[in-house]
Amino acid sequence: MSLREKFAWVALITIVFGVCTYVGAIVLGHQRVIGYRQVPWTAAAVMIAIIVLPLAIRAFLALRLPRGALTAQDELERLFELKATRIAFFGLAAGLVVSTFFIIHAPATPLDIANGVLAITVVAYLIKFGAEIRYHRRGF
Amino acid sequence: MDGEITNNIRRLRFEHDEMTQQQLADAIGVTRQTINAIELGKYSPSLAVAFRVAAVFRTPLENVFTYRTKSKR
Numbered sequence: 001m002s003l004r005e006k007f008a009w010v011a012l013i014t015i016v017f018g019v020c021t022y023v024g025a026i027v028l029g030h031q032r033v034i035g036y037r038q039v040p041w042t043a044a045a046v047m048i049a050i051i052v053l054p055l056a057i058r059a060f061l062a063l064r065l066p067r068g069a070l071t072a073q074d075e076l077e078r079l080f081e082l083k084a085t086r087i088a089f090f091g092l093a094a095g096l097v098v099s100t101f102f103i104i105h106a107p108a109t110p111l112d113i114a115n116g117v118l119a120i121t122v123v124a125y126l127i128k129f130g131a132e133i134r135y136h137r138r139g140f
Numbered sequence: 141m142d143g144e145i146t147n148n149i150r151r152l153r154f155e156h157d158e159m160t161q162q163q164l165a166d167a168i169g170v171t172r173q174t175i176n177a178i179e180l181g182k183y184s185p186s187l188a189v190a191f192r193v194a195a196v197f198r199t200p201l202e203n204v205f206t207y208r209t210k211s212k213r
Contacts, residue, residue, distance in 0.1 A: 002173045067166075074170040075186055076177060139177045 003061065003068030004077045005136035010057045012129040018050040019122055026115075080135040088128035095120030143209040145184045149175070152197045152204065168192040 025042035062069035073081075099116045102108060108116070153159040161175040168189060177183040178193075185193070194201045 002171050004171075068171070071169065071171065074174050075189065076174040076183055077171065136173070139173065139180065139182050 002077070002136060003065050003071075004073065004080075005133060006061055007054075007058055008129045008132040008136065010054050010061070012126065012133065014050055014054045014057075015122060015125055015129070017053075018046045021049075022046045080132050083135060084128045084131035087131045088124045091127040092120060092124040095123055143207055144181070146181060146206050146208060147178065147204055148206075149179045149193065149204060152199070156197060164193070164196060167196045 022043055025038070025046075029038070099113075099120060102116065103113060149164070153161070153164060161179070162172045165172045165175045169192070170189060174183070174185075174189075178185050178189075190201060190205055194204045197204065
C-alpha cells in the first residue's frame with residue numbers, strides 16, 4: 001500500500017469518526033442525555049480532531065516510511081486525486097440540488113440548513129477519498 | 141484511430157540484473173505502484189516518464205514502448 005493510499009484511508013476514517021461523534025452528540029442532545037449547549041462544543045472538538053488527528057497520523061506514517069514521504073506525488077497519484085475530485089464534485093452538485101429542494105419545500109431552521117451543508121460537504125469528501133482508495137486498490 | 145501501447149519493461153528489468161520495480165521506481169522518481177500499473181498496461185505514462193524509463197535502461201524509447209493500432213473489421 002502506497003503512502004498516499006494510507007493518507008486517503010486516514011482521512012476517510014477520521015471523517016467517519018468525526019461524523020459519527022457529531023451525529024451521536026446530536027442524538028444524545030435530542031434524547032436529553034447531554035445538554036443542547038454541549039452540542040456546539042462537541043462539534044468544535046470534532047472539527048479540531050478532524051484537522052489535528054490526520055496531521056498527527058500522517059506525520060507518524062511519514063516518519064515510519066521516509067522514502068514514500070520524500071517522494072513527491074507522482075503523475076499517477078495526481079491523476080487518481082483529480083479523478084476522485086471530479087467524482088466528488090458530482091456528489092457535491094447532487095447534494096446541493098437535493099438540499100435546495102428541501103430548503104424550498106420543507107420548513108428548515110438555520111441549524112438544519114447548516115447541518116445540511118455540513119452533510120453535503122462530508123459526503124463529497126467521503127466520495128473523494130473513497131474513490132481515491134478505489135483507484136489505488138485497482139491500480140488505475 | 142484506436143490503438144494500444146504495450147511495453148517491455150518487465151523483460152528489460154530482468155535483463156538488467158533482475159531490477160526490482162522499486163529500484164526502477166526510485167530511479168525515475170515515481171512510486172512502485174505506478175511502475176506496476178505501467179507494466180500491466182493499465183496506465184500509459186507521460187512522455188517525460190517514458191523517456192526516463194528508457195534512459196534507465198539505456199535504450200531507445202521504441203525498445204521500451206510500442207504503439208499498436210487495432211485493425212478495424
